[in-house]
Amino acid sequence: MTLKELQGEMIAAMKAKQKDRKDAVSGLIAAVKKAAIDEGCREDIPEELVDRIILKELKTAKEQVDTCPRDREELLARYREKADIIAQFAPKQLSEDEIRAVLEEKFAEVIASGNKGLIMKSVMAELRGKADGKLISKVVAELCG
Structure with missing residues (x-):
């Protein structure tokens, strides 16, 4: 808008x-x-x-x-x-499943490192404004844990 x-x-x-x-x-x-x-x-x-x-x-x-x-x-x-x-x-926000798909597709190598801080930094640069930060953090925690 x-x-x-x-x-x-x-x-x-x-x-x-x-x-x-x-x-x-x-x-x-x-x-x-x-x-x-x-x-x-x-x-x-x-x-x-x-x-x-x-x-x-x-x-x-x-x-x-x-x-x-x-x-x-x-x-x-x-x-x-x-x-x-x-x-x-408000712009349309990504759902939990859409966030998980983006993470698995674009950030597979970063997720493999297991460093949540590094993952969040790179993911938030990509998804800022497209998804809720708390939801992204939850999905990242599930993928790392």
Whole structure:
């Protein structure tokens, strides 16, 4: 997803008077712009950066849902809705089976070494943004152990 697509989604949400959707998308745009400034690519923001920030914001939104007290149902519903909206923009993540297939295909020689740190370093360079780091770590541990 590109920044322009996100901005188009925000405009569509404003026209449809969907306040929650507009607020969530606006937060994504702000986070992307801040990250772009931090990384020094203010003018031409790469799609990979946008996807990475969307995933980071999705993780934050899910943590809000998890840490919200269960008796605060209205707040919990708002957090869930925000997480659902952000999830619509997140890039498709690889499943556990797909991760295992990629590892066995591309990283067989590294896995043979049994060095989990070395394996994670090379795998994360390849799969960053395409799969959840915790899931990758779990699959690597299964293959090494």
